[in-house]
Amino acid sequence: MGSISQDGSPQSALVGIAVTPELEIIFDAVASSRKYANLRANPAASFVVGWSGEVTVQFEGEAFQPTGAELERFQQVYFAAWPECRDHLSWPGIAYFVVRPKWIRYSDYDQRPPLIEELSF
Numbered sequence: 001m002g003s004i005s006q007d008g009s010p011q012s013a014l015v016g017i018a019v020t021p022e023l024e025i026i027f028d029a030v031a032s033s034r035k036y037a038n039l040r041a042n043p044a045a046s047f048v049v050g051w052s053g054e055v056t057v058q059f060e061g062e063a064f065q066p067t068g069a070e071l072e073r074f075q076q077v078y079f080a081a082w083p084e085c086r087d088h089l090s091w092p093g094i095a096y097f098v099v100r101p102k103w104i105r106y107s108d109y110d111q112r113p114p115l116i117e118e119l120s121f
Contacts, residue, residue, distance in 0.1 A: 001027065001099075002046040003038035003063075011038060017047065018081035023101050025059065026078045028085060031093030039063045045099045054109035061099040061121075074098050 002012045013035050015027040025047060029036045039045060047059040066074050074096060079086055088094050101121050108115040 001035065003035050004042050004044055005034065005038055006041050011035070016082050016085065017049070018078040020074075020077050023104065024074075025061070025099045025101075026074050026096060028078070028088055028094055028096050030091060031095060036093075036095060039097055045097075047099075054107075056107050058103075058105040058107070059099075059101060060103045061101045063097045063099045065095055066098055071096060 001015045001017075002010055005011050011034050013033070015029070015035070018026045020026070029039075043062040043064060045061055045063045048056060049059070050056045065071075078096065101119070103121070104119045106115075106117045
């Protein structure tokens with residue numbers, strides 16, 4: 001995932017993600033991480049997800065930290081994808097971010113001609 005530091009420079013990190021039916025991305029982060037500080041100061045986030053071959057999804061959106069019942073709902077989605085990450089609940093400073101999409105591009109360059117679809121929200 002990509003975020004922007006307080007000095008405006010881009011920063012990237014590998015994160016495990018889960019996706020809701022509404023195309024929201026959920027991931028966890030510890031409060032001491034760069035991405036946590038970046039997203040608290042500037043919620044802009046981006047992802048590139050790839051599969052085998054030349055199929056990718058580019059995703060841009062805004063992050064927020066859900067609370068209460070909303071957090072529990074998102075955690076259920078996340079833990080369904082990453083059951084081993086339930087252990088992270090005991091980590092000091094663990095937080096969950098949800099990124100709602102603003103723009104998504106699906107690209108499949110394995111097809112001729114390539115299939116490229118974009119969605120704006």
